Amino acid sequence: MSNRSIRRSLGRSLAVAGALGTAVALVGCAAGSAPAGSAPAGSAPADAAASTLGTADNPVQLGVVGAAEPYWTAFEEAAEAEGIELDIVDFTDYNQPNPAVSEGELDINQFQHIIYLANYNTQAGDDLQPIGSTATYPIGLYSSQYESVEEIPDGAEVIVPNDDTNQARGLLVLQSAGLVALEEGGTPYSTVDDIIEEESRVTVSAVDAAITATSLPDVAAAIVNNDFLTDAGIDPADAIAQDDPADPAAQPYINIFATTAENADDEVLNRLVEIFQTNEEVQAGALESSGGTGLFVSTPKAELQESLASVQEALEQQ
Template identity: 70%
Template sequence: MNARRSTIVTATAVGAMLLMSACGGGGGSDAELGTEENPVQLGVVGASEPYWAVYEEAVEAEGIAIDIIDFTDYNQPNPALSEGELDVNQFQHIIFLANYNVQAGDDLVPIGSTAIYPLGLYSTQYDSVEDIPDGAEVAVPNDDTNQARGLLILQQAGLITLADGGSPFSTVADVDEAASRVTVTALDAAITASSLPDVAAAIINNDFIADADLTPEDAIAQDDPTDPSAFPYINIFATTADNADDEVLAQLVEIYQNTPEVQEGVLEAAGGAAVLTQTPVEDLQASLDEVQAEIESR
């Protein structure tokens, strides 16, 4: 089979691409998925990471046409997938997807795992958690899942105390201010990095630490991705329930997981701190079902 072309496009180009194509799946065509006529539409956050270019080449070498759509906001790729603008996305962990499914009444599903990434606390003013003064302001992402995870990191670091010890569903409202050393502000994940000049420290998602000229090694605190409790934070490829068994999408997962140069690039981008996984899809789905049931019961 001849190699197909692949390209990275921005999220703003998606609408124009759809208007130019006939009705159908993410690629807007009745042609077989992954062909020139109907390239796979893969949504990611942070397509500028070098390993995505390596991944494109590996996909192309297998004769699959792919467009990598780069989003800057975590809240965009799932709706784009649900609405048929994408065929698959890869940017989120299980808890994030569970929250989306429950809130949107959707049934997106995992079709493969990538890695567990540590979430870090960064500061351009202080070299350690101990140096942060009492009463200082610390920022966390405002999306439900990363907010809770960030708050747990702050608690582990001794900066705050959470009501009832905290959980994967904690919010800023659960911070016991009287028992905490710092105050906490929730900001859009995309601007926690740029907030560093104005706050003592900030929880910054890995996709955005480069915005502050930081690396994962600069974190002054982070969680432990090897802890069993981190399982729901496994990052995944996700698609619609209708496409869960698509062979081309399954091949994309295999290429990601089994191309050494891609895996090395993922580790390099995470400063060596990521834990790569090839978790069985049924285990990913079981975890998703469990987390969704917990959210729905709250």
């Protein structure tokens, strides 16, 4: 088995272990810590090198949702070309990658935007921090029955993701499209309970984000996250409504690399962010994966962290 095959096999094993909450044997080597049985500080250089994050003995564990996208292979190869050993660990559930970073099963993840991380930190009492931006992606409304919002009949059922942040964002898209009206005009924290029924054209249900696309035959329309479009064979260009990633108000929806506060200044992790932001093959692949809808940004780390703190403060006042 090649080194790359071994690394990918380990990555898949970690993803499964993280889902089951039993990744005890894998935790010891995460987040740059020395592997079990390693010598104490001051021992031979070979022993010290074994614990260095990004080496063959301790590759960076990066958690993502949608690792099958070709640009992740390009990213891994670009990192290794600069001497950084990297394992891409795939998850299918948004709820797993953040706890995995906190618990040391991952060193870093890249799957979420700022508002999602703010919600996680607030609810879990955690302090994960963004260390780099990737892109802002629109979230769209799709239908297998209707070609426009206007064709959707009154009283029809529309679904949105049930996680806090994407639910609110989806509802704002529905409001902008004239399908619903929201209390207080809608906020980044709106839920289906904030829908003003007598002023809305459709009924809305919240379901797991992973089944929004597969539920399209059973509903009039659905808000579908970009992560699930490709697997469902949906062309992003077929959205019948979406938000605008270029709008300054979309900054909290910038997708980010996140790690622990203690690792926020780690040189290897920050170099990975730079590679993602500057490698042409990675950028082209990520853009193609989004159906050309992504808006890439290189927002400074300090600005991302300020935005996170601001959103968390607003959440705590809810």
